[in-house]
Amino acid sequence: MSIIAEETTRVLPAEPNAFQKVRAVLFGRPETVFATAVIAIFILIALLAPWLAPYDPLAQSILKINRLPSAENWLGTDQFGRDVLSRLIYGSRNSLLFGFISPVLAAIFGTMLGVIAGYFGGIVDRLISRVIDLLLAFPELLLAILIAAVLGGGFWNIIAVITVAFIPGFARVARAQTLSVKQEPYVEAAIAVGVRTPVIIVRHIIPNIMAPIVALMTLWVASAIRIEASLSFLGIGTRAPNPSWGNIIRDGLNSLFGSPWPIIGAGIAITLVVLSFNLVGDAIRDALDPSTAR
Amino acid sequence: MARYLLLRLADAIPTLLLVLTLVFIAMRILPGDPALAALGDAALPEQLAEFRERMGLNVPLWQQYFNFLGGVLTLDFGRSLLSNTPVLTLIAQNLPYTIELTVAAMLMGIVAGIPLGVVAATNRNKTPDTGVRLFSLIGYAIPDFFLGALLLITFALNLGWFPINGAGTDFVSRMHHIFLPALTLAFVKAAFLGRLTRTSLLEVLGKDYVRTARAKGAKENRVIYRHGLRNAMLPISTGLGLSLLSTLSGSVAVELVFNRPGIGRLLIDAIAERDYAVIQGGVLVFAGFVVLINLLMDLVYVVVDPRVRVK
Numbered sequence: 001m002s003i004i005a006e007e008t009t010r011v012l013p014a015e016p017n018a019f020q021k022v023r024a025v026l027f028g029r030p031e032t033v034f035a036t037a038v039i040a041i042f043i044l045i046a047l048l049a050p051w052l053a054p055y056d057p058l059a060q061s062i063l064k065i066n067r068l069p070s071a072e073n074w075l076g077t078d079q080f081g082r083d084v085l086s087r088l089i090y091g092s093r094n095s096l097l098f099g100f101i102s103p104v105l106a107a108i109f110g111t112m113l114g115v116i117a118g119y120f121g122g123i124v125d126r127l128i129s130r131v132i133d134l135l136l137a138f139p140e141l142l143l144a145i146l147i148a149a150v151l152g153g154g155f156w157n158i159i160a161v162i163t164v165a166f167i168p169g170f171a172r173v174a175r176a177q178t179l180s181v182k183q184e185p186y187v188e189a190a191i192a193v194g195v196r197t198p199v200i201i202v203r204h205i206i207p208n209i210m211a212p213i214v215a216l217m218t219l220w221v222a223s224a225i226r227i228e229a230s231l232s233f234l235g236i237g238t239r240a241p242n243p244s245w246g247n248i249i250r251d252g253l254n255s256l257f258g259s260p261w262p263i264i265g266a267g268i269a270i271t272l273v274v275l276s277f278n279l280v281g282d283a284i285r286d287a288l289d290p291s292t293a294r
Numbered sequence: 295m296a297r298y299l300l301l302r303l304a305d306a307i308p309t310l311l312l313v314l315t316l317v318f319i320a321m322r323i324l325p326g327d328p329a330l331a332a333l334g335d336a337a338l339p340e341q342l343a344e345f346r347e348r349m350g351l352n353v354p355l356w357q358q359y360f361n362f363l364g365g366v367l368t369l370d371f372g373r374s375l376l377s378n379t380p381v382l383t384l385i386a387q388n389l390p391y392t393i394e395l396t397v398a399a400m401l402m403g404i405v406a407g408i409p410l411g412v413v414a415a416t417n418r419n420k421t422p423d424t425g426v427r428l429f430s431l432i433g434y435a436i437p438d439f440f441l442g443a444l445l446l447i448t449f450a451l452n453l454g455w456f457p458i459n460g461a462g463t464d465f466v467s468r469m470h471h472i473f474l475p476a477l478t479l480a481f482v483k484a485a486f487l488g489r490l491t492r493t494s495l496l497e498v499l500g501k502d503y504v505r506t507a508r509a510k511g512a513k514e515n516r517v518i519y520r521h522g523l524r525n526a527m528l529p530i531s532t533g534l535g536l537s538l539l540s541t542l543s544g545s546v547a548v549e550l551v552f553n554r555p556g557i558g559r560l561l562i563d564a565i566a567e568r569d570y571a572v573i574q575g576g577v578l579v580f581a582g583f584v585v586l587i588n589l590l591m592d593l594v595y596v597v598v599d600p601r602v603r604v605k
Contacts (some may be wrong), residue, residue: 134312136590137534138581142543146577149565150320187399230547233439234562246437253551254445256458260447267440276434 025280025287034281035276046092055083057090057243066258078248079255080241084262085148087243088269094232094244095273099225102162103217109163110170111213115205117171118178119197128171135168138255144227148236158237162224173216177209184208215285222277229270245270298596304587313581318362320353321574334568349570366578372505372571381575384560389579391461392556394468396541396546398476403483403537404448408530410484411491416518418496426488433485438544442478449474459553475552479544483537490533494526501525528599535591542583 026036045052054074062080069076075084117128135143151157182205183185190200228260231237232246240247245266252262337345346352349372350361365371371381414426450458462471498504499522507521546558561576563569 130308130312131316134309134316137539138584139540139543140579142539142546142584143440145543145546145561146580149318149561149573150578152565222435229437230439233437233547234550236562236565244441249437249440249443253446263440263443263447267437267443270440271432271436274437275431278431278434291350 008150028283031279034121035279038245038272038276039280042092042269042276044140045089045094049093049238051088053083053086053089055086056255057082057086058241059083062144066255069258076259076261078251078262079258084248084259084265087248087262088245088265091243091245091248091266092269092273094227094238094242095225098158098162098228098275099221099277102224103157103166103220104162105159106166106220107170107213107217110167111174111206111209113167114171114174114176115201115209118175119182119201119205125175129175130245131169132171132175140165140169140223141227141230144231145229145234145236148234153231153236153239155238158228158231161231162227165227166220166224169220170213173212174209175291177212178205181205181208211288215281215288218277218284222274222281225270225277228275299593300594302561302589305587309585310582313585314363314366314578315359317574317577317581318359320576321570322351323356353354362551371464371575371578375569375571376567381571384572385557385575385579388555388560390550390555391554392542392545392558394461394536395472395475395479395554395556398472398544399479399483399541400534400538402476403487403541406480407487408485408491410488411495412518412523414488414492414500415495423492426492430485430489433482433488437480437484438478439547439551441481442475442548445478446472446551461554471554475548475554478548478551479541482544483511483541485531486540487530487538491526491530494529495522498522498525504543528595531594532591535587535594538587539584542580542587 014231027031027033032228059082061077064073064077064081066079067073067077067081073083073085076085078084113128113132117125117132138146141215144161147161147164148157151161187200187204190204195203215258227248228237228244232244233250235247238244238247240251248262248266252258252260343352350358353361369382371385373380374384410426410429414423417423446458450456457471457472458468460471462468495518499518504517504521507517512521545556546562548554548558549559550562557576557579560572561580564572564576
């Protein structure tokens with residue numbers, strides 16, 4: 001008797017709340033602790049750029065061209081005498097901004113397309129799926145280069161280019177998920193009691209397909225940063241004289257016999273940030289979408 | 295088999311048509327007036343009119359579309375606005391260099407990547423495995439143009455072992471010129487293929503027939519190569535196709551780093567000079583490659599895995 005009483009009063013361990021889940025993901029493995037720290041540092045650098053940068057990133061000086069690192073300019077100067085460290089610090093703003101904005105926009109548009117295709121089916125689905133399948137055949141970077149070749153560089157164009165390059169991936173996942181969620185009894189019940197279609201999509205479909213979409217979004221932050229850097233390196237991304245890690249490397253290569261430090265500094269920054277977002281993205285994917293976990 | 299191949303080939307036709315249509319829409323409609331885009335805001339009305347006439351932009355859009363399709367079918371991509379050279383000639387001059395670079399990078403990537411994956415899988419969770427994992431993490435993160443610049447500065451500029459630009463003339467000098475650019479692209483390939491080989495091989499090595507082979511007393515090498523790797527080749531061959539596509543997109547930046555001729559270089563230079571006809575030609579070549587490589591991937595799939603048939 002007493003045993004039964006004891007059993008019934010036993011408290012089940014509390015379901016971890018959102019904060020605990022996020023903490024488990026970000027600090028779960030030693031490598032993600034490192035990655036989270038790197039990302040936090042770079043976000044701080046981007047936010048505090050005006051206070052951290054020792055010089056104006058655009059200020060040129062004929063007197064100090066292609067200087068090697070010194071106490072005055074920690075990473076030296078470029079071919080226009082601009083302080084490399086200040087340009088790297090301001091460049092982090094571009095990388096992180098594009099890294100966050102484009103995947104979010106692509107997730108919104110891609111999910112819309114995928115849900116429409118999956119929910120309505122028929123000719124709409126055939127048309128959307130055909131275009132998506134075609135675009136999925138292109139690597140994102142190549143698609144971005146080809147679209148940027150037509151559109152040209154500049155802030156809004158970069159956002160548009162990276163977003164369009166990512167939309168097919170989101171649309172495919174959203175479509176597949178919608179097809180399976182559509183079969184669920186609660187959706188059939190909603191249809192049976194006459195809930196209007198837009199309400200079903202917003203209230204019943206979208207919340208139930210969000211997990212893989214969010215996982216994909218975090219994985220693509222790293223890709224977006226890489227693509228922005230590549231486009232800026234190719235001269236079809238962030239326009240000079242505005243600093244971006246990609247065009248700092250481009251400038252560094254153009255004055256190859258000057259100082260190698262712009263290339264080394266910007267390259268390490270890109271590699272570190274992309275590596276960190278890859279690690280965190282993997283961890284979030286494993287947490288949200290256990291079926292694809294390693 | 296023959297039926298599948300025919301069906302798959304027939305399926306490539308609407309795909310190509312769709313690609314052409316998308317390129318047409320992007321080039322004619324999206325950026326506003328191509329004449330203004332090419333000549334700049336300061337262009338005189340007569341210049342704009344002349345440009346439209348020359349590019350065939352003064353006829354209705356549907357007619358432009360059919361002219362465009364006809365041009366592509368007859369391999370007439372127009373002439374460069376700058377040099378007046380036919381775009382086809384420019385493509386023919388540059389394409390061999392891009393193909394050469396892609397093939398060299400793929401070979402180097404395969405030769406390094408697959409053995410790395412085998413070593414990682416057979417030493418699971420030991421030091422070699424961790425090393426391969428670290429290598430692939432870095433390979434996934436490092437931008438190819440940064441790695442290329444580092445190799446260029448170290449081995450060409452400082453040590454003088456390799457030329458710093460161009461593509462060379464005779465065979466030996468071409469191999470000499472291609473080594474660093476190909477190595478740059480191969481590094482990323484090897485990271486990707488190493489990881490993929492490890493995962494695929496581990497999955498196969500967990501299968502029942504591998505246990506049976508071991509139980510029969512087959513030598514470990516035979517188990518790994520005959521029973522393991524052979525069956526892991528299916529996902530690896532898909533990975534090779536994807537890898538080929540990403541090598542192609544990476545070649546654009548690498549050609550720029552090493553100042554090599556090639557299609558990517560042609561495209562990027564054309565963008566800088568607003569050479570509309572060449573941009574369109576370059577975009578079409580890359581898009582054509584993507585369609586072609588996807589088709590080849592599907593065909594390889596049938597050969598490697600006879601179970602794959604039309605659904």
